[in-house]
Amino acid sequence: MTKSLNFRAALLSLALLIAGLGIWEASTPVIKAASEMTEYEKLMGGADQEARVPPPSAIITKAYKELSDPFYDKGPNDKGIGIQIAYSLFRVLSGYTLAALIAIPIGFLIGMSPLAYKALDPFIQILKPISPLAWMPLALFIIKDSQASAIFVIFICSIWPMLINTAFGVAGVRKDWVNVAKTHELGVFRTAFTVILPAAAPTILTGMRISISIAWLVIVAAEMLVGGTGIGYYVWNEWNNLDLTSVIFSILIIGVVGMLLDTIFAQIQRFVQYQE
Amino acid sequence: MEKPFLEIDGLSKVYPSPEGGDPLVVFENVNFDINKGEFVCIIGHSGCGKSTIMNVLAGLDTATHGAVTMDNTEVAGPSLDRGVVFQNYSLLPWLSALKNVTFGVAARYPDWSRKQVLDHSYKYLEMVGLSGGAEHRKPSQLSGGMRQRVSIARAFAIQPKLLLLDEPFGALDALTRGTIQDELIRIWSGSDQTVFMITHDVDEAILLADRILLMTNGPYARVAESVVIDIPRPRERATIIHNDGYYKIRNHLVDFLARRSKDMAGKEDIVPGQRIEPLEVNPAKDGGVISEETPKKTPQLVPVAS
Numbered sequence: 218m219t220k221s222l223n224f225r226a227a228l229l230s231l232a233l234l235i236a237g238l239g240i241w242e243a244s245t246p247v248i249k250a251a252s253e254m255t256e257y258e259k260l261m262g263g264a265d266q267e268a269r270v271p272p273p274s275a276i277i278t279k280a281y282k283e284l285s286d287p288f289y290d291k292g293p294n295d296k297g298i299g300i301q302i303a304y305s306l307f308r309v310l311s312g313y314t315l316a317a318l319i320a321i322p323i324g325f326l327i328g329m330s331p332l333a334y335k336a337l338d339p340f341i342q343i344l345k346p347i348s349p350l351a352w353m354p355l356a357l358f359i360i361k362d363s364q365a366s367a368i369f370v371i372f373i374c375s376i377w378p379m380l381i382n383t384a385f386g387v388a389g390v391r392k393d394w395v396n397v398a399k400t401h402e403l404g405v406f407r408t409a410f411t412v413i414l415p416a417a418a419p420t421i422l423t424g425m426r427i428s429i430s431i432a433w434l435v436i437v438a439a440e441m442l443v444g445g446t447g448i449g450y451y452v453w454n455e456w457n458n459l460d461l462t463s464v465i466f467s468i469l470i471i472g473v474v475g476m477l478l479d480t481i482f483a484q485i486q487r488f489v490q491y492q493e
Numbered sequence: 494m495e496k497p498f499l500e501i502d503g504l505s506k507v508y509p510s511p512e513g514g515d516p517l518v519v520f521e522n523v524n525f526d527i528n529k530g531e532f533v534c535i536i537g538h539s540g541c542g543k544s545t546i547m548n549v550l551a552g553l554d555t556a557t558h559g560a561v562t563m564d565n566t567e568v569a570g571p572s573l574d575r576g577v578v579f580q581n582y583s584l585l586p587w588l589s590a591l592k593n594v595t596f597g598v599a600a601r602y603p604d605w606s607r608k609q610v611l612d613h614s615y616k617y618l619e620m621v622g623l624s625g626g627a628e629h630r631k632p633s634q635l636s637g638g639m640r641q642r643v644s645i646a647r648a649f650a651i652q653p654k655l656l657l658l659d660e661p662f663g664a665l666d667a668l669t670r671g672t673i674q675d676e677l678i679r680i681w682s683g684s685d686q687t688v689f690m691i692t693h694d695v696d697e698a699i700l701l702a703d704r705i706l707l708m709t710n711g712p713y714a715r716v717a718e719s720v721v722i723d724i725p726r727p728r729e730r731a732t733i734i735h736n737d738g739y740y741k742i743r744n745h746l747v748d749f750l751a752r753r754s755k756d757m758a759g760k761e762d763i764v765p766g767q768r769i770e771p772l773e774v775n776p777a778k779d780g781g782v783i784s785e786e787t788p789k790k791t792p793q794l795v796p797v798a799s
């Protein structure tokens with residue numbers, strides 16, 4: 218029954234995709250070959266054609282071309298999509314890892330100690346709602362390096378969900394389980410690692426999953442600002458080149474990579490999930 | 494005179510008043526002793542403070558007044574010498590049944606090799622009838638009775654001097670309950686362990702216990718009586734009811750729960766320096782106390798042993 222449901226859902230998805238692409242393709246005027254252009258059109262360089270949203274067929278052709286050689290490097294303004302994605306992923310993962318290394322231990326502390334919770338809460342409440350991009354000028358001024366500033370912005374945006382979820386998960390560990398640790402005379406660290414961490418892991422992972430999604434959202438904007446490399450810069454650069462085919466292609470790639478990141482974390486989450 | 498294994502002395506628990514009102518005195522001046530190797534059950538109405546007493550004995554909670562002494566040492570915190578089977582099993586849900594037991598064993602015997610820990614854990618899981626694949630399942634994949642048995646195996650496997658069982662069979666059907674009761678008695682009689690068990694089931698208490706402590710209703714609850722069960726062991730569920738004393742004991746207990754626990758409830762005048770021992774009764778011999786005859790039995794006053 219479920220199998221047939223999945224199958225029917227897949228069929229429906231495919232149908233929707235084909236219909237969507239079909240309507241899109243049909244509603245885009247065919248770009249005339251140069252020989253068919255009037256003198257006037259030739260004079261304008263086909264600009265009014267270029268400015269139109271390209272049809273899916275053009276994007277598929279573009280995707281095929283880009284993905285068959287994703288890692289070419291022809292200077293600062295012409296790198297393969299794979300290289301750009303790699304730059305972005307590197308920034309996201311560095312900033313994210315740094316954030317996790319700080320957020321999870323501090324979240325643990327806050328979750329275990331009502332004093333630490335009360336003392337740190339005002340800071341968290343004020344810092345949390347700040348748009349990560351608002352930090353950018355300050356980061357650029359202090360760090361003076363655009364690469365490091367982008368990493369910092371990722372760091373600052375991924376820290377809050379992880380911090381808050383860790384604190385929440387740790388504080389919510391059932392008292393019964395802590396009592397089990399106590400009656401077995403476990404020390405603070407044994408308790409933290411063998412009881413509290415596994416008990417809070419699903420909540421912590423939820424925070425990590427939210428963080429990675431936000432980090433991937435923010436990196437595009439951050440790279441548009443700092444420029445140089447990365448998928449965000451690539452989108453902006455292609456827009457400046459008025460190459461809308463590349464813009465749409467990279468938007469799709471951003472979506473796919475984001476989905477993959479989320480899938481990885483969903484898998485880890487499933488691994489630490491337990492049934493009460 | 495040799496001191497008893499476990500001494501509970503002048504124990505009381507007071508919760509501060511919510512706002513303005515009087516503080517809640519759950520129980521007051523609770524005194525009783527337990528000897529080594531004894532199986533003691535405690536019975537009382539819901540809310541009288543049985544779980545609180547057990548948590549104090551376990552070292553998980555602190556009493557407002559009074560002290561608990563085990564083996565001449567005051568109980569100041571949880572210890573592996575006191576194994577607890579919690580009312581709600583308290584298994585770690587992310588670990589398999591086996592891992593839940595090895596968790597305890599590894600904590601108890603940190604010097605043991607992996608194999609020793611595993612062998613020991615299997616021994617106790619087999620004792621409670623959990624083997625042949627079920628031990629690899631997570632608690633959520635086990636039935637209530639199986640979870641209960643894992644919890645008992647975990648507590649017994651650390652071989653504590655004192656076992657604290659909080660309504661361990663509360664949620665089980667009669668058949669499973671009977672099987673686990675038998676297992677419990679078998680394990681206990683093969684060791685020199687002492688058991689303190691909370692139950693609501695009068696028949697269960699008579700079947701298992703050497704002595705049954707009776708608590709009056711709260712607030713200001715007390716341990717009013719200590720009922721001796723001298724029905725010879727081994728006791729069989731089917732034949733114990735034919736024992737001469739059985740119904741005398743049972744009537745005594747039921748009468749306490751139905752009437753005297755209420756009649757005797759309320760604040761007591763405490764004479765400083767006096768230890769009010771629970772009244773010791775042996776209904777099988779002397780017929781017990783029935784409330785029509787003696788509506789309110791004055792507790793015995795015993796000077797504090799020095």
Ligand SMILES: Nc1ncnc2c1ncn2[C@@H]1O[C@H](COP(=O)(O)OP(=O)(O)OP(=O)(O)O)[C@@H](O)[C@H]1O
Nearest residue numbers: 508517519537538539540541542543544545546711
């Ligand atoms: N944190 C608390 N604050 C105030 N009162 C409390 C608190 N914890 C427990 N109590 C009170 O202490 C009393 C004893 O509770 P306890 O759990 O020991 O009862 P019990 O005898 O085990 O009952 P049951 O048979 O239902 O398990 C109850 O009346 C309860 O209302």
Ligand SMILES: [Mg+2]
Nearest residue numbers: 543544545580
């Ligand atoms: Mg209770």
